[in-house]
Amino acid sequence: MLGLVLLLTMNQKITYTPEEFTYRDMLRISHTYSYSQIKKIQAGKNVTIHVGHRIILIDQMASNGNQFAKIAKMHAPDAEFRTAGQAKLFGGNVHNPGEFVFIFILIGLIPVVLVLFALHMGKVISPKDLRQETCEIASYEFTEQDDDTQRLELHLPEHTAAFYTWKIQPDSKAFAQLEQGIAENTAFTVSYLPKKEKDSDTLIEVVQLESADHVYLSLNDYNQNSIEARNEMLLFAGGMEILWLLFILTFSYVVRHADKHPKLVKLFVKQDYLVDKSNYR
Numbered sequence: 001m002l003g004l005v006l007l008l009t010m011n012q013k014i015t016y017t018p019e020e021f022t023y024r025d026m027l028r029i030s031h032t033y034s035y036s037q038i039k040k041i042q043a044g045k046n047v048t049i050h051v052g053h054r055i056i057l058i059d060q061m062a063s064n065g066n067q068f069a070k071i072a073k074m075h076a077p078d079a080e081f082r083t084a085g086q087a088k089l090f091g092g093n094v095h096n097p098g099e100f101v102f103i104f105i106l107i108g109l110i111p112v113v114l115v116l117f118a119l120h121m122g123k124v125i126s127p128k129d130l131r132q133e134t135c136e137i138a139s140y141e142f143t144e145q146d147d148d149t150q151r152l153e154l155h156l157p158e159h160t161a162a163f164y165t166w167k168i169q170p171d172s173k174a175f176a177q178l179e180q181g182i183a184e185n186t187a188f189t190v191s192y193l194p195k196k197e198k199d200s201d202t203l204i205e206v207v208q209l210e211s212a213d214h215v216y217l218s219l220n221d222y223n224q225n226s227i228e229a230r231n232e233m234l235l236f237a238g239g240m241e242i243l244w245l246l247f248i249l250t251f252s253y254v255v256r257h258a259d260k261h262p263k264l265v266k267l268f269v270k271q272d273y274l275v276d277k278s279n280y281r
Helices: 002-010 065-075 097-121 173-183 219-256
Strands: 013-016 020-024 030-034 038-042 047-051 054-058 080-082 131-135 139-144 150-155 163-165 188-192 204-210 215-217
Touching: 013 065, 038 065, 047 065, 054 065, 097 219, 139 173, 173 215, 204 219
Parallel strands: 038 080, 163 204
Antiparallel strands: 013 020, 020 030, 038 047, 047 054, 131 188, 139 150, 150 163, 188 204, 204 215
16 A cells, blocks of 8 residues: 555656646646646745645656746746745744744733633622621721831731731721721621631721621622732733734734835844845746
């Protein structure tokens, strides 16, 4: 079987005249075309001729492949002609094209990481995921943060770690009600996610805070804020991905056609990376 395949392959043949050319495939069936039917010629070690919907491959072992490519180019001036260098990545116009591909892939992974982070951080919390403490609030204080915001910290009798929230601000109605409840020794139910760390001094975020007659922080609001933050990050990551794709397409087009855009290509690639083709035919 291998010998038969080899024999059929070796019987591939192309003959040509100034008016037309004939290609005989491995099944020894001949196909005759005029040069005007050629759409694309790609010359290299192997020669590929695109005629209509057919692709003719002239193997590098054929002695007249590149010779025919030159003749076909001469008789089919409207056909697209690409040399081996032009068939390379970015048209063979840059040194070490793999470095550019690596950088593009690396940049393209950033939005993917943002999406994964957003999906992780924006998970909806179920009430069964929370731990609750019902007790009085021993003390409270507002602490100044580096971004000039104030964070309310609550200290419970049985905890060395403080609970915190950014939702309740000084001079707000919620804080006035909370302050009154603390003064009246009201029992508060504090709901939070269990800590994974063993460090007892780590601050714990309050997810839900309520008393018998008032809800200061609700789980629904907490989840809604998480969903909004997740959607904003997903939108941002999607925008980055679109801009990245547009840049890749623009970069590829400009660099591939560097001979047509010599000034524009220098905005994308340093001169040292450009292949000097001034001596090429």
